[in-house]
Structures are given as structure tokens and as C-alpha cells.
Amino acid sequence: MxxxxxxxxxxxxxxxxxxxxxxxxxxxxxxxxxxxxxxxxxxxxxxxxxxxxxxxxxxxxxxxxxxxxxxxxxxxxxxxxxxxxxxxxxxxxxxxxxxxxxxxxxxxxxxxxxxxxxxxxxxxxxxxxxxxxxxxxxxxxxxxxxxxxxxxxxxxxxxxxxxxxxxxxxxxxxxxxxxxxxxxxxxxxxxxxxxxxxxxxxxxxxxxxxxxxxxxxxxxxxxxxxxxxxxxxxxxIRSSRRHMHYTIEYERLDEFIRMVRASIAGLTKKPVIGIRIKGRDGVDRTRIAGILSKISDLCLHYSWEVDLVKGNGSLSLYESRPDIDKVLLESAAGALEDYDTARFAVDELLPLLNVNDVDGVIDLVWRRFEDNVKRHSR
Ligand SMILES: [Mn+2]
Structure with a gap:
């Protein structure tokens, strides 16, 4: 078989x-x-x-x-x-x-x-x-x-x-x-x-x-x-479109364009590119956008984010990148003062809200309400 x-x-x-x-x-x-x-x-x-x-x-x-x-x-x-x-x-x-x-x-x-x-x-x-x-x-x-x-x-x-x-x-x-x-x-x-x-x-x-x-x-x-x-x-899958992720120094943005040009040679589909730029306070976001716009013809889609480095050279956000799911759940639990309700909100409601499934959300909330009524009347 x-x-x-x-x-x-x-x-x-x-x-x-x-x-x-x-x-x-x-x-x-x-x-x-x-x-x-x-x-x-x-x-x-x-x-x-x-x-x-x-x-x-x-x-x-x-x-x-x-x-x-x-x-x-x-x-x-x-x-x-x-x-x-x-x-x-x-x-x-x-x-x-x-x-x-x-x-x-x-x-x-x-x-x-x-x-x-x-x-x-x-x-x-x-x-x-x-x-x-x-x-x-x-x-x-x-x-x-x-x-x-x-x-x-x-x-x-x-x-x-x-x-x-x-x-x-x-x-x-x-x-x-x-x-x-x-x-x-x-x-x-x-x-x-x-x-x-x-x-x-x-x-x-x-x-x-x-x-x-x-x-x-x-x-x-x-x-x-x-x-x-x-x-x-x-x-x-052979037909997969390449997804590339780069972490680069703010000061070396110009070199980056050359690097991208070299690395996409031979690809049959234009890639998707994600860029994390490491810089210190005072990075010029308009300059970044201007330089990066040069890769727009080379790829299907690109997006970038800046990670600011603290004065002592250690990376602040970059090194301790939080688990988004975990942070969401913890903040929801803090706001709702109840872990179980927070799980319901983050695991079950949020995915439906993400795809604008309002009927689904109403149905889900109603069912949860009914379940709670049943539980309390026991
Ligand atoms: Mn899936």
C-alpha cells in the first residue's frame, strides 16, 4: 500500500x-x-x-x-x-x-x-x-x-x-x-x-x-x-515560490540591493522577501523605504521592519523576539482576568474574526453562553 x-x-x-x-x-x-x-x-x-x-x-x-x-x-x-x-x-x-x-x-x-x-x-x-x-x-x-x-x-x-x-x-x-x-x-x-x-x-x-x-x-x-x-x-514542492529573509545593518543597505540581485538570479518565480534592519536610534525610515523600493521589481512582494539596537550595542527587540501567540494570550488573560476566557478569545474567536466570519463568531459566542447556562443549572 x-x-x-x-x-x-x-x-x-x-x-x-x-x-x-x-x-x-x-x-x-x-x-x-x-x-x-x-x-x-x-x-x-x-x-x-x-x-x-x-x-x-x-x-x-x-x-x-x-x-x-x-x-x-x-x-x-x-x-x-x-x-x-x-x-x-x-x-x-x-x-x-x-x-x-x-x-x-x-x-x-x-x-x-x-x-x-x-x-x-x-x-x-x-x-x-x-x-x-x-x-x-x-x-x-x-x-x-x-x-x-x-x-x-x-x-x-x-x-x-x-x-x-x-x-x-x-x-x-x-x-x-x-x-x-x-x-x-x-x-x-x-x-x-x-x-x-x-x-x-x-x-x-x-x-x-x-x-x-x-x-x-x-x-x-x-x-x-x-x-x-x-x-x-x-x-x-518544486514549484514553490522562494521566501527569503534577510537581517542587515542599516549602514549596509546599499550593498543589500546588490546581494538580492545576485541571489535571485535563476529563479523562475519572483521571490517574497522579508527584511529585518538592525539600526540605532535615529534611523531614517524614509531613506530605508527609498533604498528598498529598488528591489520592488526584483520580487513579488517585500516587507521590512526595523530593530533598534541599544546604546551598548545589544539588540533590544531582535534578540528577545516574543512569541506573539503567547503575548496575545497573556494580555487577553490579564484584561479578562480569566485564562479560560482568554483562550476562547485568542484560539477560537480571533481566527474567525481574521476572516470576517461574523456569523461564525455569533454562533460560537451563543454556543458558549448555552454551555455555561447548562453547566450552572446542573
Ligand atoms: Mn492549517
Whole structure:
């Protein structure tokens, strides 16, 4: 059994609001689909965040449909679960479910066992932090039959051992006995062994807006389940647009332009560039903007920030760059005087507000109110 495992494709995501960046995402997705066809895999497993928003654009849905159709034409089944980006807060049917209804793909996020050839697939859709007790109970209740040779568990959750902040579960919450744990949610590729199996996040296929501008390696995983142990190959997306990040001295800005010119030679797509400028008090921001404007023709998009160095030469902001998520959560907890409410605001409300999902926010607040009423009336 050969599986192409992909996750966090975020179709319809438009980084920097640029058409070219939207196209990059579709191109990366198609590259994965074509690889599945070329390498004749037996199945494609998508671990969720298929789409960027629960109310996707027509283009995003069409791109997904074309990919599922291509796979069908080559006899490759598309199995999927859903991430928080796919699931609407308002009680609505998630868009990717359409392809399950049409019989073109199989939704496996309902916790039921699915057999594909000699392999058992069990998946769960994303459970939010407040629902995770239920997920842990459901994971505990899994007892895969012993006579099945290969077992794959599909989840869209963060694990504490992989990320210090964006997690709801720890590895020990996962049932043992699976050969491969096809994970989604975290956007950086990472793997760890667990019992006789492998826990793997392929990561996102293209940087999403909250990943910032940095060098990255994006891709998907080819999983070979034919031997005793799962063999995993991370395949890098070849069409990826380079993201470059530079830290430079204010005094050496002029050299920087030459450096950029040299480093982009040979790239087929204009890169995205992030620049951190180290300077002392009194840096001239108009001068910076003027000099940097010279790279606007060389790249698709660039942005810059200044880090001021203290008089004694030590870097103030740069060296102790805070974890934005953590700072947000701490300030929210300070303002609300309640950690649990702060988590609700930062983890659940903020992502929806970011995509202007006002209906989703109202639904979420209402449900939380109902839950609280229920809890207090017990
Ligand atoms: Mn995601």
C-alpha cells in the first residue's frame, strides 16, 4: 500500500492579497496530485484544512473538484478529514463533503473504520480545545481488529510534543497499534516514531499568511506501508515560490540591493522577501523605504521592519523576539482576568474574526453562553 499524505492545503488562501500567491497554492496542490498519479499511489489521504475558509471561493472549490476528478480517473481514492478552516461554526455542511456525497471521495472524519485494500483507515475531524475530552474518550475506545495488517489513524490536531503552544493533545492520547498517524494542523513538516508506528505532519503545501516570511521547505509525504514498518519520504514542492529573509545593518543597505540581485538570479518565480534592519536610534525610515523600493521589481512582494539596537550595542527587540501567540494570550488573560476566557478569545474567536466570519463568531459566542447556562443549572 502506497499512500500520498497531504495536509493543510488551504485552497483559496490569498497571501498578501496577491493573485500570484493564490495561484502558487493551486500549483502546489496540483503538483502533489500529479505526483500521486505518476507514482501510482493507492490512495491520497488529506488530513484537513483542505480549504482556507468554510465559505470558499468558486475557484477554490473548482480546483479541489478538478483534483478529485483527476485522481478518480486514475483509480486513486481521495480520503479526507476536516480541519477548523473547513468547518463552519454555523451549522452548515462543510464544502469538501460535496465530493463524498457525489461518491468521488471518502470522508473519514467520523471515527468509523474504513477498509481500503489491506489497510484500515480511522479518522476524526478537528475537535476544538473545548471538545477534546470527547475526542480523547473516542480515541481510547478504538480497538482495531488484530487480523488487519496495516492501520492508519487520521487526525487534525496539534500534539504538545510537536509544538509548545498550538496543541490540544499529547502523544500519549493516541491509541497505540497504528502503523502511521496521518496528522494535520501544524504547518511545519515533522515526524516522530510512536510505538511501532510513525506520527507525521506533512505541514502546509505553501506558506499561509500567519507563517510569516522565512525560508521554508514545503511538501507532502509518500508513505510506503508494504513492509513491516511504515517508510516515509518527504517530497518537496518544486514549484514553490522562494521566501527569503534577510537581517542587515542599516549602514549596509546599499550593498543589500546588490546581494538580492545576485541571489535571485535563476529563479523562475519572483521571490517574497522579508527584511529585518538592525539600526540605532535615529534611523531614517524614509531613506530605508527609498533604498528598498529598488528591489520592488526584483520580487513579488517585500516587507521590512526595523530593530533598534541599544546604546551598548545589544539588540533590544531582535534578540528577545516574543512569541506573539503567547503575548496575545497573556494580555487577553490579564484584561479578562480569566485564562479560560482568554483562550476562547485568542484560539477560537480571533481566527474567525481574521476572516470576517461574523456569523461564525455569533454562533460560537451563543454556543458558549448555552454551555455555561447548562453547566450552572446542573
Ligand atoms: Mn492549517
Amino acid at each position: 502506497q499512500i500520498l499524505h497531504i495536509s493543510d492545503t488551504h485552497l483559496g488562501c490569498i497571501p498578501f492579497n496577491l493573485k500570484e500567491r493564490e495561484e502558487d497554492v493551486y500549483e502546489a496542490f496540483n503538483e502533489a496530485v500529479e505526483t500521486a498519479i505518476k507514482d501510482r499511489v493507492d490512495a491520497v489521504i488529506h488530513s484537513g484544512d483542505i480549504l482556507h475558509t468554510p465559505k470558499p471561493s468558486g475557484t477554490a472549490i473548482n480546483k479541489l473538484g478538478e483534483a478529485v476528478k483527476r485522481l478518480n480517473e486514475h483509480g486513486i481514492r481521495f480520503f479526507f478529514t476536516l480541519g477548523e478552516h473547513d468547518i463552519s461554526r454555523v451549522r452548515d455542511t462543510p464544502s469538501p463533503y460535496l465530493f463524498h456525497r457525489l461518491g468521488m471521495a471518502t470522508y473519514i472524519g467520523d471515527g468509523r473504520p474504513y477498509m481500503h485494500e489491506d489497510t484500515l483507515l480511522i479518522g476524526f475531524h478537528k475537535y476544538r480545545r473545548s471538545e477534546c475530552n470527547e475526542l480523547v474518550e473516542r480515541l481510547k475506545a478504538i480497538s482495531p481488529p488484530h487480523d488487519v495488517k496495516k492501520k492508519v489513524l487520521v487526525l487534525h490536531q496539534g500534539l504538545g510534543e510537536f509544538h509548545p503552544y498550538a496543541y490540544e493533545l499529547s502523544m500519549s492520547d493516541l491509541p497505540s497499534g497504528f502503523n502511521y498517524y496521518a496528522m494535520g494542523h501544524l504547518h511545519d513538516h515533522a515526524m516522530k516514531s510512536y510505538g511501532d508506528g510513525i506520527i507525521c505532519y506533512p505541514g502546509s503545501i505553501d506558506p499561509t499568511p500567519n507563517e510569516g516570511i522565512r525560508e521554508f521547505s514545503k511538501g507532502f509525504c509518500m508513505v510506503d506501508l508494504s513492509g513491516d514498518e511504515a517508510k516515509v519520504d518527504f517530497i518537496q
